[in-house]
Amino acid sequence: MHTEPDAAGSFIEQARRAQIVQSTIEVLAEQGYGAASFARIAQRASISPGLITYHFQTKDALISAVLATVEGRLDAAMANPEGEEPESYPAALEGMLRRFAEHCRTHGGEISAMTAIRREVQGEAVRQAVARTDRRGSAELVAFIREGQEHGQFRAVDPALYATVLMSAMGEFPRFRADDVEEQRRVAADWVSLFVNAISTTAGPGEDTDPADPTWSAP
Template sequence: MNINNNANNQKKRSFIEAARQTQIVECAIETIASLGFAQASLAQIAKRAGISTGVISYHFKSKEALIGQVIEKVYTSGDSYMHPLVQSATSARDMLSVYIESNIAFMSAHKTYMLALLEIWSGIRPKEGKESFVFSLQEAAIHDLEQIFQFGQMNGEFRTFSPRVMAITIRQAIDGVPPQIMTNPELDLDAYAKELITLFQLATDQNVTL
């Protein structure tokens, strides 16, 4: 038995399987965005991917499992884009501006992702254990903002306020973008981001007395 050849074959299979899974997830996103969550059957996703439904079932044990990967893909892609940009900022105020700007820039560049996510939120009924998965992703985003606010309050850039309340408020404002993309595709998202930056810079400014 040639152990090295077996190892190489396993690596090749793993690489091919990973590539196939990525393709299925991307096709699922496109199908959900174009047809809606209810109409995005495994058959429709397979048709878009040019494969059989059996191939999808081989990689994902259920549609629910596939949808979970779609949600994770959208969140992790956004985080991978935003994180290095936010970390490159040297002040809390700049971090806040970059956070808002980069988040909306990602949404603008990935409108299909946003439409798919909006369809999922509108159509899915989470089963036991799935709410905690989504909640953990949302909590991670809120936690990132809380850290920015705590840093800014510690060094005197931001006034005293509840970091969690402010973080949730900003997330709600940003998460209002996907519905706008769907209903108002001509919306100027650059202007939208600038307005949010101004709004929350004023809301957190150390020199503003409320």
């Protein structure tokens, strides 16, 4: 099979950029944002620092690429599996949060890198990218909650408030790391249940629908 030089060059450049991004993720996850210098990233990738600047002229450009990569993978992981349609809005929320928690467990390094960027970022371009992502995520979540409320499946809570609290909790969730897989999954199940039951009009397992009901009693 004949490959055109431009196509080959493009493929090689894309592969090199992907290698640099992945090495940056690993350095961020292990050593933090402050330690993610071109020198350390180059050492991890077994390349020269000059090769990084060839593909990413500034650290902001590299960090923006890392953020886009990690967030893209997370978005894909949280999406409904192809051909699967949740039976209700609470089920859709549960599935999304369950997949988020599982991705955090299996891709902890990526999540740690994203968290480090969001907490310690200094460049204006990256700050704006983070802000855009947050606005988009919040708008999508608010629209989803409103749809669920219109169908009578979500409680009449303020959608923006719920979205803000949930997104904040998603940012903190990766800190809840247990010693073994089963414990991690138990914590994840409790976390997911907490947010689904908080907004669903149907009670969760073993719960009554209305705490104001005189027959209700706390466990």
